[in-house]
Amino acid sequence: MRCGARRLIVGVALTLVVAGCGESPSVTMYKKGEYQGKQDTHASAGEPFKGDKAAWQAAIKSRTKSQDEYSRSATN
Amino acid sequence: MARMKFLCDAERCIECNGCVTACKQEHEIPWGVNRRRVVTLNDGVPGEKSISVACMHCSDAPCMAVCPVDCFYKTAEGVVLHDKDLCIGCGYCFYACPFGAPQFPQDGAFGLRGKMDKCTFCAGGPETDHSPAEFRKYGRNRLAEGKLPACAEMCSTKALLGGDGDVVADIYRNRVLKRGKGSEVWGWGTAYGKPEKQPGAKS
Numbered sequence: 001m002r003c004g005a006r007r008l009i010v011g012v013a014l015t016l017v018v019a020g021c022g023e024s025p026s027v028t029m030y031k032k033g034e035y036q037g038k039q040d041t042h043a044s045a046g047e048p049f050k051g052d053k054a055a056w057q058a059a060i061k062s063r064t065k066s067q068d069e070y071s072r073s074a075t076n
Numbered sequence: 077m078a079r080m081k082f083l084c085d086a087e088r089c090i091e092c093n094g095c096v097t098a099c100k101q102e103h104e105i106p107w108g109v110n111r112r113r114v115v116t117l118n119d120g121v122p123g124e125k126s127i128s129v130a131c132m133h134c135s136d137a138p139c140m141a142v143c144p145v146d147c148f149y150k151t152a153e154g155v156v157l158h159d160k161d162l163c164i165g166c167g168y169c170f171y172a173c174p175f176g177a178p179q180f181p182q183d184g185a186f187g188l189r190g191k192m193d194k195c196t197f198c199a200g201g202p203e204t205d206h207s208p209a210e211f212r213k214y215g216r217n218r219l220a221e222g223k224l225p226a227c228a229e230m231c232s233t234k235a236l237l238g239g240d241g242d243v244v245a246d247i248y249r250n251r252v253l254k255r256g257k258g259s260e261v262w263g264w265g266t267a268y269g270k271p272e273k274q275p276g277a278k279s
Contacts, residue, residue: 030141032141033140033143033146034146035146035147035148035149035159036145036146036147036159036162037146037147037149037158037159037161037162037202038159038161038202038203040149040157040200040201040202041205042151043151043153043205043217043219043220046206046217046220046221047205047206048220048221048222049220056222057078059222060078060219060224060240061078061239061240061243063222063223063224063229063239064237064239064240064243064244064247065243065247067229067238067239067244067247068246068247068250068251069234070250070251070254071250
């Protein structure tokens with residue numbers, strides 16, 4: 001009877017001691033997702049530039065610069 | 077490597093909505109979807125300011141971070157695009173976006189939310205360039221033609237600038253240095269005179 005009670009106490013104590021071991025972290029860690037869709041080609045890959053990245057960049061740059069009317073006007 | 081950016085000069089924007097119209101016309105955007113819109117602060121009050129807003133193609137885009145199906149990607153030039161075939165129309169990107177850029181077409185009689193639609197910087201999407209599928213899903217691919225977004229190129233006062241971020245910043249810096257400040261700038265003061273000279277104006 002006494003032996004059974006002791007076993008029970010030891011069993012409960014052991015259970016309490018190891019109870020925390022199985023706990024998994026509950027804080028969600030953010031992982032950056034990977035794009036899952038179809039792959040896109042570069043803007044210069046199409047018909048007008050035929051993969052010439054430098055020509056495409058030059059075209060975009062000159063087009064961007066043309067938005068500046070100060071540089072387009074003769075007085076400035 | 078060019079990094080594509082928009083910049084709207086609130087001193088120049090006259091709320092003509094030309095950018096909105098250009099965008100809708102260029103991409104044949106359906107009714108109820110506005111990839112770009114003009115927001116006016118203090119509307120009707122002297123000194124009101126308008127600004128043209130669309131997807132700002134954020135360097136650290138929150139829409140990309142919250143998408144549960146990871147349908148967003150960023151091109152080498154920093155343009156944030158998405159794959160409509162993957163989009164489930166959940167609307168998380170809409171809640172995450174500080175600019176309200178993601179738009180959802182209302183399909184059907186009961187307002188069923190369709191796939192997300194937003195400004196593509198006129199760069200199309202993950203379909204063959206200039207293909208009918210690309211046009212139908214994402215609109216025209218002007219960038220692949222060596223052109224800038226239609227909204228920026230159509231802007232009559234050049235308030236909306238678009239293109240290589242370094243060049244855009246140089247244009248804006250030069251403009252700010254040359255035009256001065258207050259009512260000297262191209263805008264309200266030019267059109268209506270200085271506020272203190274207006275008859276009946278409170279001093």
